Each structure stands twice: as C-alpha cells, then as structure tokens.
Amino acid sequence: xxxxxxxxxxxxxxxxxxxTFRCDPISEHNRLYWYRQTLGQGPEFLTYFQNExxxxxxxxxxxxxxxxxxxxxxxxxxxxxxxxxxxxxxxxASSSPGPRNTEAFFGQGTRLTVV
Amino acid sequence: xxxxxxxxxxxxxxxxxxxxxxxxxxxxxxxxxxxxxxHPNKGLQLLLKYTSxxxxxxxxxxxxxxFKKSExxxxxxxPSAHMSDAAEYFCVVSDGSTxxxxxxxxxxxxxxxxxx
Numbered sequence: 001x002x003x004x005x006x007x008x009x010x011x012x013x014x015x016x017x018x019x020t021f022r023c024d025p026i027s028e029h030n031r032l033y034w035y036r037q038t039l040g041q042g043p044e045f046l047t048y049f050q051n052e053x054x055x056x057x058x059x060x061x062x063x064x065x066x067x068x069x070x071x072x073x074x075x076x077x078x079x080x081x082x083x084x085x086x087x088x089x090x091x092x093a094s095s096s097p098g099p100r101n102t103e104a105f106f107g108q109g110t111r112l113t114v115v
Numbered sequence: 116x117x118x119x120x121x122x123x124x125x126x127x128x129x130x131x132x133x134x135x136x137x138x139x140x141x142x143x144x145x146x147x148x149x150x151x152x153x154h155p156n157k158g159l160q161l162l163l164k165y166t167s168x169x170x171x172x173x174x175x176x177x178x179x180x181x182f183k184k185s186e187x188x189x190x191x192x193x194p195s196a197h198m199s200d201a202a203e204y205f206c207v208v209s210d211g212s213t214x215x216x217x218x219x220x221x222x223x224x225x226x227x228x229x230x231x
Contacts, residue, residue: 004158033218040124042205042221043159056218091159093219100209100217101147101166106159 002026004107006092012113013082020078021110025094032075033104034067035091036060043091049075082114117142117210119189121222129230134193136225138206141187147209148189149219150180154202162204165189176200201229 005024013019025032030051035043046065048056051072061067064082069075079086089111093104122137140146148165163174170182180191189206206222 035219035221040223042223043219044221045218048218093159099147101149101164102217103149103161103164104219105161106151108156108158 004092004094004105006090006107006110008110009108010111010113012115015084015114016081018078018080019082019112020076021090021092021112023075023077023092023094023107025073025075025092026105027073029094029096029105030072031095031097031104032069033093033095034075034077035093037089037091037109038087046077046090079112082112084114087112087114117146117208117220119148119206119208119220119222121204121206121225123225124223125226125228127228127230128196130198131195134191134196134200134227136191136204136206136227138189138191138222139187140189140206140208142208147217148180148182149207149209150174150178150189150191151205151207151221152202153205153224159205162191196227196229198229198231201227203227 007022032049034046037043047067049069064080067077089109091109093106095104118141120139150162151159153159163172165182173179178193203224207219209217210220
C-alpha cells in the first residue's frame with residue numbers, strides 16, 4: 001500500500017500521560033499536514049511541513065503539542081500531559097508541490113481517547 | 116479568509132433516487148473547491164475538485180458538482196443513490212496561508228443515509 005500510513009490506529013491513554021503518533025506520507029510528497037477531527041465536526045488544520053521545515057502552526061496547537069519531521073519523510077505528533085479535550089481523531093495528509101488545487105491524500109487517522 | 120458552509124448535517128434518500136448535498140463558499144477570490152468522502156474506519160477520499168477549467172465537475176462513483184459563482188455554491192449531486200454511498204461528505208476550500216502555501220478548510224460535513 002503506497003498511501004499515507006498512520007500509527008497507531010487507536011490510542012487510549014490516561015489523563016496527564018504523553019502520547020506520540022506517527023505519520024508516513026506518500027514517498028514523493030514533500031508537503032505534510034496534521035488535522036484534528038472531533039465528533040460531528042470537519043477536520044481542523046493543526047500544522048504544516050514542507051520537507052523538514054514546519055512552516056505553519058494553528059492557534060489550536062497549544063504548547064502541549066509538538067510536531068516534527070526530522071528528515072523530511074515521516075512525521076510525529078506528540079501531545080504532552082493529555083487532557084480529556086484532546087480526545088479526537090488525528091489525521092495526517094500529504095501532497096506534492098503544486099498550486100492551490102493540488103489534491104491532498106489522507107491517512108486513516110489515529111483515534112485518541114483520553115480517560 | 117475563506118470558508119465553506121454545508122447546509123445540511125444529515126440527508127436521507129432512498130436507493131435509486133437522486134442525491135443533493137449542498138455547499139456554499141465564501142471567498143474573496145476565485146476559490147479551489149473539493150468534495151471528500153469519509154466512510155467509517157476509512158480515510159478521507161477525494162471525490163472531485165473544481166479547478167476553474169469547467170464549472171461542471173465530474174468525479175468518481177457517478178458524483179458531480181457544479182460551481183455557481185453567482186450563488187457562491189458548489190453542490191454535490193448524483194443521479195441515483197447506491198447503498199455504498201452512505202458516508203460522511205465534506206466540502207472543502209483551499210485557503211492561502213502565512214507560509215505561502217495552502218491548507219484545507221473543511222465544512223462541518225453532511226451524513227448521507229441511503230434507505231433500501
């Protein structure tokens with residue numbers, strides 16, 4: 001399968017614990033995005049990488065959240081001191097360079113439940 | 116900033132009848148618009164995209180959408196619903212960002228139910 005891969009698919013954690021998610025984009029895509037989707041809502045933009053550079057972060061991304069893409073390939077999203085409000089589906093997407101109408105390809109997401 | 120509004124949170128149709136999912140956009144310039152579908156436990160899949168080459172856009176699985184600038188709409192239609200069309204549908208606009216590239220702005224989604 002050459003699509004966007006996310007691991008784990010599901011994560012249950014206790015409040016206050018740290019969690020890390022991984023995203024492997026399509027190999028030739030230099031753009032990588034993280035989104036968060038809560039129940040009944042559309043995905044919301046969190047952050048964007050072009051190669052290894054993190055070029056934009058949403059105000060939704062509090063200082064407990066950090067994302068990296070160390071070699072311009074896979075990316076990790078870490079949440080420190082998780083809170084119940086962090087429970088959501090975390091989606092990763094990648095795209096090739098291009099204009100505004102370039103398609104982004106999405107992974108199946110990591111569903112986080114904070115108990 | 117650009118935005119999209121999906122006018123119906125839920126739509127129910129009978130199998131074999133037409134589907135209409137409504138989307139209005141707000142944009143200060145010519146938008147790039149998309150429709151994505153999300154089946155349970157599956158990733159978001161692109162149905163179609165508007166690229167300004169043609170106002171009527173054909174997508175996968177028999178879906179199409181018409182861009183109407185005068186109405187600021189980009190409604191999704193299908194002539195005949197199939198049971199496998201039951202899913203969540205998102206209207207999306209690509210917005211410019213401070214980094215000089217683009218990010219997606221999603222609508223709140225429309226859940227399509229297909230009745231046998």
